[in-house]
Amino acid sequence: MRRALLFVCALLTLPVQAFELKPFSASYTADWKQLPISGTAERSLKRLDDGRWQLGFEAAMLVASLTEQSTFRVENDTFLPLNYRFNRSGLGKAKQVELDFDWTEKQVLGSDRGDPVRLLLNRGLQDKSTYQLVLQHDVADGKKSMSYQVVDGDEIETYDFRVLGEEQVETKAGTVDALKVERVRDPTQSNRKTILWFAKDWDYLLVRLHQVEKDGKEYQIMLEEGTVDGKPVKGRGK
Template sequence: MRHLLVFAFALFSLPALAVEPKPFSASYTADWKQLPVSGTAERSLRHLDGDNWQLSFEASMLVASLTEQSTFRVENTALLPLTYHYERSGLGKGKEIEHDFDWSEKQVIGNDRGTPVRIPLNRGMQDKSTYQLALQYDVAAGKKSMSYQVIDGDEVETYDFRVLGDDVVRTKAGLIDAVKVERVRDPTQSSRKTVLWFAKDWNHLLVRLHQVEKDGKEYQIMLKDGSVDGKPVEGRRD
């Protein structure tokens, strides 16, 4: 469930925003193939003040819950993370991570499950939430392949993606024209598979995610309803 609910990526160079940030909110169903019940997930972006924004994600299922929140600012068409907080409970041991991005001192300070974290902060690094906007905007810009760096706990990891093409996603809000994207992994290192769909007509809002873990477990989140810049998301009807 952890890998279904959180996707994290970041650019080597600061991502120029091809799409102007617009407030959004979205509700999803969260299904775990091995469980007979569905969960829910909420994702939102809201403007705080000036160039500052807040990106939030909450998910819950019968056996677990997760919250994730980032603040960031937009500076000269670049996205700079400021704070990051992640907390998971249930489904085994709980987990909590906090990061503060100090751009003046060029370092990330925080903790990962109680262990202090101090990582050099280089241009382009993102947290495990703000990646979503970097990827979203790169897809909107028409890029076909993307490579990101991300602060993941006490490490910096690289994530690669490629666009597979256009697709149509059937959601409770209607049929949504989308861009289909997959995470690129070395098959000799990982058998995990992740595919994401971004709505072409709705500022490339995430409308679906499907993941298969290396043990064969499958997860999916699917859009129920949402709004972008105050306008309700509506797809085509049959």
């Protein structure tokens, strides 16, 4: 019994393996429930020559397109956004956002739909792209409830999430075991819904996203194929 207790104590004192950021690329099908056509989406993370990282997302269909790109660095396991660019066209909802994070002057400067943005920059603040990577990081670390400060328009909003449990997701890359995560919103303030699925065996890569907008329109992306650290994503049955 004593030996068993010592073994358990030794396990508990082992250092927790830190989440290692790995480059990835993934392609998705993109579907709008109210429209009879599908689109495509691409998401990628790559390391730049100077040690910074670049996270990109692109989605397109016949009548609309969206591009989003963040450049950031990681310092002591903290994600520090450097600049953020967003552009959406089509469907009568054009939008352009440009933000720069000045960590020396501790401020965020830029514009959102032509309106100036100037905010105080504190460590931990994320843009609307990098918080998704931080969420991926925290889910991999076993956290069940997460909260982030995110630049949203000309304000800083709190984004809350919770892990709902495990679920199998059928993709064109095969069946993957995933953690299902929900964006937590006050139902008296918003009827939007966002649910994400992260692949447990593939560095918690996003494999599915389902969103319901305020007007009831539904949007979903589903993994077609991807690579993590150069290795092709293969689920069961492939």
